[in-house]
Amino acid sequence: MSQTFSIDPAHSTIGFTARHMMVTTVRGKFGEFSGQVEITDGKPETAQAEFTIQAASIDTGVGQRDDHLRSPDFFDATSFPELSYRSTKVTPQGGDRYLAEGELTIRGTARPVTLEVEVGERFQDPWGNERVGLSARGKLNRKDWGLSWNQVLEAGRLMVSEEVKLEIDAALVRSLAAEVAA
Numbered sequence: 001m002s003q004t005f006s007i008d009p010a011h012s013t014i015g016f017t018a019r020h021m022m023v024t025t026v027r028g029k030f031g032e033f034s035g036q037v038e039i040t041d042g043k044p045e046t047a048q049a050e051f052t053i054q055a056a057s058i059d060t061g062v063g064q065r066d067d068h069l070r071s072p073d074f075f076d077a078t079s080f081p082e083l084s085y086r087s088t089k090v091t092p093q094g095g096d097r098y099l100a101e102g103e104l105t106i107r108g109t110a111r112p113v114t115l116e117v118e119v120g121e122r123f124q125d126p127w128g129n130e131r132v133g134l135s136a137r138g139k140l141n142r143k144d145w146g147l148s149w150n151q152v153l154e155a156g157r158l159m160v161s162e163e164v165k166l167e168i169d170a171a172l173v174r175s176l177a178a179e180v181a182a
Helices: 063-070 178-182
Strands: 002-007 012-018 024-030 034-040 048-054 082-094 098-108 111-120 127-143 160-175
Touching: 002 127, 024 063, 082 111, 111 160
Parallel strands: none
Antiparallel strands: 002 034, 002 160, 012 024, 012 160, 034 048, 048 082, 082 098, 098 111, 111 127, 127 160
8 A cells, every 4th residue: 555755844854065165064955845755555665755846945044155056057046946856766775774766857957866765763743644754865966967167276176066965854744634534
């Protein structure tokens, strides 16, 4: 039997880190996203996930930097308002750990990305819903998606690292009442 869990955006974070001038780590997150995970017979290895992120919702805590990231130099949020991820395969790694292979689409370009996923224990919340948490980590080369803007600084240092680390902490929820009514 198939079960569908939706991401709870109020209790989830989709974020990233990148190096600035190869000295410090800049953290950012997206404020608007949606998605769901469908699981057959409660087995995480059968999971099929789809998530959509609004590119313009990027927030690094610095308005000028966020505007630059929304510009055609990076996400081009006006022409490509959404980023998306769709899993294609989930492989158990032992215990509560999995590798999720999938396609990440940025600026209309889909490329493979593998995420290391840790799944928490499923439980019923005080409102009668089933919940589960997951943490996912991965990395990518932003140039693979056409996000190639950079500046070479003194001594050959780059303004922005090409490697970006993905950090997702998600609360997934399944309405048990809606399933009983159906």
